[in-house]
Amino acid sequence: MTTSPPAPKLPVSLAANPKLSSWVNFIGEGGVAISPGKVEIGQGIVTALAQIAADELDVQISRIEMIRASTAMSPNEGVTSGSLSIQQSGRALRHACAEVRQRFLTAASERLGVEVSLLDVDDGTISGPGNVRTSYWELAGEVSLDHDATAGAAARSIAKRSVAGHSVHRVDIPDKVFARPRFIHDCPLPDLLHGRVLRPDISGAELIALDETAASAVPGLVAIVRDGGFSGVVADSEAAAEAALKALRKGATWSTGESLPDEDDLAGFLKSQPVETTVVETRTAAMTRKHAQTLRRQYTRPYIAHASIAPSCAMARWDGDGVHVWTHSQGVYLLRADLAIVLKMPADNIVGEHMEGAGCYGHNAADDVALDAVLLAKAAGGRPVRVQWSRHDEMSHAPFGAAMAIEIEADLDADNEIVGWRHAIWSNGHAARPGRAAQPALLAATEIANPYPRMISTNPPAANGGGGDRNSVPLYDLPAWTITSHRLLTMPVRTSALRTLGAQGNVFAIESLLDEIAVLRGEEPIAFRLRHLGDERAKDVIRAAARRAAWKPKKQAGVGHGVGFARYKNTGAYCAAIAEIEGTDDIRVKRLTLAVDVGEAINPDGVINQIEGGAIQATSWVLKERVRFDRTRITSTSWTDYPILTFSEVPAVDVEIIQRPEIEPVGAGEAAHGPVTAAIANAVYDCLGVRMRDLPITRDRIIAAAELAS
Amino acid sequence: MPTIQFQLNGTATAVETDPDQPLLDVLRGRLVVTGPHFGCGAGECGACHVMVGDRAITSCDMPMWSVADKDVVTVEGLGTAERPHPLQRAFISEQAMQCGYCVPGILISAAALLKRNPFPTEAEVRAALDRNLCRCGSHNRMVRAVLRAAAEMAAS
Ligand code: FES
Ligand code: FES
Numbered sequence: 071m072t073t074s075p076p077a078p079k080l081p082v083s084l085a086a087n088p089k090l091s092s093w094v095n096f097i098g099e100g101g102v103a104i105s106p107g108k109v110e111i112g113q114g115i116v117t118a119l120a121q122i123a124a125d126e127l128d129v130q131i132s133r134i135e136m137i138r139a140s141t142a143m144s145p146n147e148g149v150t151s152g153s154l155s156i157q158q159s160g161r162a163l164r165h166a167c168a169e170v171r172q173r174f175l176t177a178a179s180e181r182l183g184v185e186v187s188l189l190d191v192d193d194g195t196i197s198g199p200g201n202v203r204t205s206y207w208e209l210a211g212e213v214s215l216d217h218d219a220t221a222g223a224a225a226r227s228i229a230k231r232s233v234a235g236h237s238v239h240r241v242d243i244p245d246k247v248f249a250r251p252r253f254i255h256d257c258p259l260p261d262l263l264h265g266r267v268l269r270p271d272i273s274g275a276e277l278i279a280l281d282e283t284a285a286s287a288v289p290g291l292v293a294i295v296r297d298g299g300f301s302g303v304v305a306d307s308e309a310a311a312e313a314a315l316k317a318l319r320k321g322a323t324w325s326t327g328e329s330l331p332d333e334d335d336l337a338g339f340l341k342s343q344p345v346e347t348t349v350v351e352t353r354t355a356a357m358t359r360k361h362a363q364t365l366r367r368q369y370t371r372p373y374i375a376h377a378s379i380a381p382s383c384a385m386a387r388w389d390g391d392g393v394h395v396w397t398h399s400q401g402v403y404l405l406r407a408d409l410a411i412v413l414k415m416p417a418d419n420i421v422g423e424h425m426e427g428a429g430c431y432g433h434n435a436a437d438d439v440a441l442d443a444v445l446l447a448k449a450a451g452g453r454p455v456r457v458q459w460s461r462h463d464e465m466s467h468a469p470f471g472a473a474m475a476i477e478i479e480a481d482l483d484a485d486n487e488i489v490g491w492r493h494a495i496w497s498n499g500h501a502a503r504p505g506r507a508a509q510p511a512l513l514a515a516t517e518i519a520n521p522y523p524r525m526i527s528t529n530p531p532a533a534n535g536g537g538g539d540r541n542s543v544p545l546y547d548l549p550a551w552t553i554t555s556h557r558l559l560t561m562p563v564r565t566s567a568l569r570t571l572g573a574q575g576n577v578f579a580i581e582s583l584l585d586e587i588a589v590l591r592g593e594e595p596i597a598f599r600l601r602h603l604g605d606e607r608a609k610d611v612i613r614a615a616a617r618r619a620a621w622k623p624k625k626q627a628g629v630g631h632g633v634g635f636a637r638y639k640n641t642g643a644y645c646a647a648i649a650e651i652e653g654t655d656d657i658r659v660k661r662l663t664l665a666v667d668v669g670e671a672i673n674p675d676g677v678i679n680q681i682e683g684g685a686i687q688a689t690s691w692v693l694k695e696r697v698r699f700d701r702t703r704i705t706s707t708s709w710t711d712y713p714i715l716t717f718s719e720v721p722a723v724d725v726e727i728i729q730r731p732e733i734e735p736v737g738a739g740e741a742a743h744g745p746v747t748a749a750i751a752n753a754v755y756d757c758l759g760v761r762m763r764d765l766p767i768t769r770d771r772i773i774a775a776a777e778l779a780s
Numbered sequence: 781m782p783t784i785q786f787q788l789n790g791t792a793t794a795v796e797t798d799p800d801q802p803l804l805d806v807l808r809g810r811l812v813v814t815g816p817h818f819g820c821g822a823g824e825c826g827a828c829h830v831m832v833g834d835r836a837i838t839s840c841d842m843p844m845w846s847v848a849d850k851d852v853v854t855v856e857g858l859g860t861a862e863r864p865h866p867l868q869r870a871f872i873s874e875q876a877m878q879c880g881y882c883v884p885g886i887l888i889s890a891a892a893l894l895k896r897n898p899f900p901t902e903a904e905v906r907a908a909l910d911r912n913l914c915r916c917g918s919h920n921r922m923v924r925a926v927l928r929a930a931a932e933m934a935a936s
Pocket of ligand 1: 817818820821822823824825838841
């Protein structure tokens with residue numbers, strides 16, 4: 071019996087939002103409106119998507135207007151995260167545009183009396199033999215795009231792509247250098263009021279009593295809002311709102327809060343909590359080689375702040391029983407779903423419209439501040455209210471990336487070859503995003519009257535790359551392993567998605583231990599890795615980075631080199647990093663050399679930009695970053711207490727892209743963090759002979775480790 | 781409330797204000813000049829930098845009285861799409877940002893540096909930008925852009 075091949079499937083995002091007109095429309099005398107559901111978070115996605123659309127439609131990229139996502143009209147593509155935008159939105163757009171082009175060619179063929187196969191499109195003009203011509207815009211009246219996409223449309227061949235695969239300039243950059251308002255922070259609505267929310271310093275404290283007398287007297291005050299433990303002010307200027315908040319704070323009485331863990335014993339805390347345990351993967355092999363010894367190592371990383379340069383901001387305006395929210399949330403539909411729960415109203419009465427914020431690197435306070443604005447705007451008599459968090463709010467109340475303790479036991483045979491491997495993770499979940507549960511994830515929802523409990527973070531399923539367990543399964547060919555993830559069921563420090571979720575910690579642990587074993591064997595660490603890898607793309611990035619860094623430079627005193635590698639989520643971008651550091655106890659990362667393979671790099675310079683950015687941010691995490699707290703409150707609430715890498719401390723970063731136009735593209739924004747973290751730690755060993763297993767790698771810790779070793 | 785006069789991007793400007801109010805509030809609020817950004821309000825991130833003379837200063841903690849009769853330049857005053865400052869051109873050529881929220885403050889620090897020192901070394905550029913934070917890791921591109929602008933200005 072023969073079976074016909076399965077019908078080609080629509081890309082996921084297009085299957086969920088099949089109507090072509092929700093993605094593509096021809097406007098005016100030569101414009102194209104492209105409406106993705108993904109949003110710009112500083113990663114250049116809008117440009118890469120415009121490139122894809124320009125190619126498939128065959129129009130100049132300058133004709134394309136990218137529409138900001140809004141629940142009023144955009145396709146619902148969930149959240150912009152996980153380095154999936156190119157995969158999801160890019161594929162959907164490529165397909166939708168291919169089909170749109172096809173429909174127009176069919177219509178042109180009818181109008182011109184020329185077979186489709188003889189027609190050609192050039193910058194939106196459709197022409198055929200005998201100099202007959204028409205255009206998308208001429209035909210727009212007769213070709214309806216209010217049709218569902220069909221699975222058949224074929225994208226153009228790689229050879230025909232003239233925009234994708236090239237480093238076109240990003241479409242948002244001119245606005246940003248000429249200070250044309252683009253950020254939500256810079257776009258005041260007419261008649262705008264300003265709101266501020268009162269929050270406790272003490273972690274988990276509740277508002278018991280509030281004396282509003284002093285705040286009521288502040289000039290410019292419009293309203294004081296109180297809803298259970300949620301309280302805030304609305305005023306006619308930011309300065310008045312700040313002054314009123316200050317006065318209100320003096321009148322607040324708080325309950326004692328919940329105690330926080332000991333910041334100097336994170337592993338002890340993480341390992342002592344109630345957990346949900348999952349075996350991520352286990353692999354057994356017929357044991358041919360004999361187990362001679364076991365190396366047992368523990369690695370930790372602290373809580374890490376998103377720490378966007380801009381504090382989170384939102385605007386909201388009520389109109390009767392509906393509300394419009396302007397937000398830099400990564401997922402306008404998901405935010406809307408949570409707002410609907412909190413407000414107990416139909417989602418259809420809420421419009422969430424995206425406006426750009428500063429780079430967010432994951433689930434920060436963008437969604438929280440949106441609910442703040444909605445609640446305060448209730449008291450504004452139909453005027454819009456803008457709420458902007460303070461730096462202090464941002465560094466203490468926004469969710470953090472979760473702390474992790476990772477323990478690996480490696481069984482070695484008499485030749486120190488790996489015969490068994492057990493990797494266990496203790497960590498809070500790495501995601502408590504809005505819009506995914508029956509319970510809202512928004513901060514103010516835990517403060518209002520009849521509050522919702524704080525959502526305990528969970529981990530995305532393995533099929534989506536996992537959370538705490540992300541990148542915990544080695545890509546290396548080891549004969550046997552068991553990977554176990556322990557997710558905490560308590561959450562005294564609020565955590566949610568931060569760039570790479572658990573991948574940074576897991577890659578740090580795996581690559582550190584592999585390095586240690588290579589040294590134990592007296593084997594060159596790159597050769598050791600290559601010997602354990604079957605995947606040619608993996609080997610290629612490692613070899614490319616090694617070549618580019620002239621691996622391994624001659625040993626010099628006070629200088630060290632280290633390598634790290636991972637394929638993000640084990641399904642995404644391949645990345646190898648080599649770090650060069652110098653120093654004695656105060657180390658400096660001098661240079662990072664990276665090679666990366668994202669499949670088809672739609673905008674190669676954009677990919678390089680993201681890898682550079684990821685590498686530098688990872689260096690900052692590794693050398694400096696750690697959310698600080700005492701037993702009652704978060705204490706790292708300013709840039710002084712939460713320092714990040716400065717211009718003088720930033721290493722040189724050199725990136726090579728392995729371009730593979732025939733392979734579907736994947737995102738680059740999270741590929742570098744794990745490899746760079748491991749490369750720096752391994753370089754510290756190469757330089758100083760101490761293994762640093764706790765992040766951040768600071769001067770004090772290096773000195774302590776050196777003392778312990780001597 | 782007293783009226784404070786100053787030059788803003790070359791235009792005589794007068795605002796009636798509490799003299800202790802920070803310059804950034806007046807710029808972003810009353811004057812709707814939104815190039816200078818709020819980042820921390822504590823002089824720690826440089827997002828709010830404006831130029832006074834040949835110095836970049838943090839406008840978030842600069843009281844209005846201190847700018848009386850001074851020449852204040854914000855990123856809006858550096859150049860426009862039609863007449864860009866070499867730094868603005870260079871930031872586009874080098875695609876020197878990710879989110880770009882820090883960029884107005886960095887352009888101002890760089891412009892002030894080039895006024896003081898038209899031929900800076902890379903280390904001098906980095907030192908001049910050390911009070912500007914960038915969370916996206918676009919530092920090296922920005923340094924390249926500043927050096928490119930300096931070279932272009934020297935050649936013209
Ligand atoms: S906002 Fe002025 S220095 Fe940060
Ligand atoms: S480019 Fe985003 S903070 Fe600098």
